Amino acid sequence: MTIQQPQTRIQKKNRETILDAALDVFSEHGFRGATLDQIATTAGLSKPNVLYYFASKEAIYTALLSGLLETWLDPLRAIDPDGEPVDEILAYVMRKLDMSRTFPRESRLFANEIVQGAPRILDQIEGPLKSLVDETSTMFRRWTREGRLAEIDPHHLIFSIWATTQHYADFSAQIRGILRSEGEEHFDVAADFLEHFYRRALVPSPG
Amino acid sequence: MTIQQPQTRIQKKNRETILDAALDVFSEHGFRGATLDQIATTAGLSKPNVLYYFASKEAIYTALLSGLLETWLDPLRAIDPDGEPVDEILAYVMRKLDMSRTFPRESRLFANEIVQGAPRILDQIEGPLKSLVDETSTMFRRWTREGRLAEIDPHHLIFSIWATTQHYADFSAQIRGILRSEGEEHFDVAADFLEHFYRRALVPSPG
DNA sequence: CGTCTTCCTGACCGTTTGGTCAATAATTTC
DNA sequence: GAAATTATTGACCAAACGGTCAGGAAGACG
Incomplete structure (x- = not known):
């Protein structure tokens, strides 16, 4: 774990600016659809300057992905x-829905990546994500088994929660x-719907 | 409505070949990520020959999209x-799940398009699709109202059906x-899960 | 101040991309 | 089978792309 910390304040600021701009661009166009020029322009920097902080387009993308997965x-x-099982799972649903509302770009970034076969994140899916799931x-x-949760396939339950909540972002x-609707009113209706x-x-079910 | 039909058999065959190859490539890489060379190679044709049948990359894409929406x-x-309401809706869920199993490329094509803001299909969403929904x-x-279906927001019900079923393809x-899993066994488990x-x-609910 | 490091950029490069075109090959039509 | 039409391709082009580099500007530090 060789995490270096010799970040000057300019480095820190510009890296963040770039990653934020890259999130904008990558989440809207996918990896191949995004261009360094777009990212540079969005970040308000020149293209060579962007490449001064990140080795390549790919490096920006993977930095984003791995930073976000956690x-x-x-x-x-x-x-x-x-x-309490039902409460815990419902709370999870609501947290996930909230993330779709608050971080739609992040959700779409993953969506783009996974729809296209998850070429750069498959390890993490088959590793840490699978373990956690x-x-x-x-x-x-x-x-x-304890009778506190309906008989339901847990994997597919989780899939359905991801699907229904991330759908509102993706x-x-x-x-x-x-x-x-141009605002976010529908998120409240969605919360109600998903809750019920x-x-x-x-x-x-009793018995 | 100037739909021309002077298709020779070669035209028909090659157009189909190209659209099938394009479905492969576009669904895997999105519009911008796909290249004409990839499509041509997949179709087993030369790039100029592909452009002999379709005016542009964009023309292939929109031909695919509009042809598939129906x-x-x-x-x-x-x-x-x-x-019977419940039966009808359940049958719809199963049909949609079946489409995810049978036509995953088509599902991913739409997913790519919509995740990236639906730039080339928004009219159809705000028009015919909205009307139907x-x-x-x-x-x-x-x-x-007739007491034959639970009290549930119909729009969000439809969204949830799309989300949960297309998730298995996208x-x-x-x-x-x-x-x-490398096969398709999980589709049967998914069908069971979604049914319940x-x-x-x-x-x-009674009352 | 001067020096050293960090930061930034214009100009440039090789490659890939969508698309063109003139010429040729294959097919259809009479 | 000749003529006309349709189908196919290699060679090519301009633009866009990811990335490099030498050199200058700005900041940190004594």
Whole structure:
């Protein structure tokens, strides 16, 4: 773990500026669709200057991805094994929905990457992500065994939560087009919908 | 409506070959990420020959998109207003899941397009798609009023169906990575999961 | 102040990209 | 089978692309 810290304040500021601009551009156009010129212009820097802080376009992209994956998985880790199952999972759903509202660019960045076969993040999916999901699944299964959670496939439950919540960020162009909504009002309706929807699915049936 | 039909058999065959190759390439890399050379190579044709059949890269893309949208919406149109609400909607879910299994490339093509802001298909979303969704929503609301469907926001119900079913095509890289599955067995588990999941959500609560 | 390091840029380079075109090959038509 | 039409291609082009580099500007430090 050779994490160097000799960051001057200019370095820190410019690296952040670049990563933020890159998030804008990559999340909107994908890796191949994005250009260094776009990133440089968005960041308000010259192209050679961008390359002074990052070795290559690829380096910017991977820096973004790996930096973001942690944040993206935190809500899953935050599920309390000792909590009330239905409440814990519902809270997770709400946290994920909130992330779609607050960090739509991050969500679309991952969406782009994964739709195109996850070429630069497959290791992390098959490694840390899989482990975390498997652990959580084991927990869900325990909860089901204890009669505190409906009988439901834990993996597919998690998939459905990702799908339904991230949909509001990843497919927002479609949702806005259909709801004719330019603001974020629909997120509150979505929260309501998902709350009822998942409560019904999760509460164990009597007997 | 000037739809010309003077297609020779060679024209027909090659246009189809090109569109199929383009579906391969565009669905994997998005519009900007795809190159004419890739499409030509995949189609087994020379690049100038591809451009002999389509005016431009953009023309191939839009030909694909508009040709596919109809197919994509058919399952929604197939919901029978006079049928049993829960059964009808469940059948719709299954049809959509089946399309994710059978036509993953088409699903990813749309996913790419919409994640990136739907720049070349927004008209169709705000026009025909919105109309169809609004009509269907009205029908769902009527079913709810008649006590044959749970109280549930129809728009968000439709969004959730799209999200959960298309997820299996659009994010298959992630799903395969987590389930360590290379085949399609997980589609059967998914069908089971979604069936129970949506039945719980849709059946009206007594009273 | 002067020196040293960090920061920044204009000009440039090789490659890839979407697209053109003149010429040739294959097919259809009579 | 000749003429006309359709199909195919190698060679080419201008623009856009990711990236380099020498040199100058700005900041840090004694």
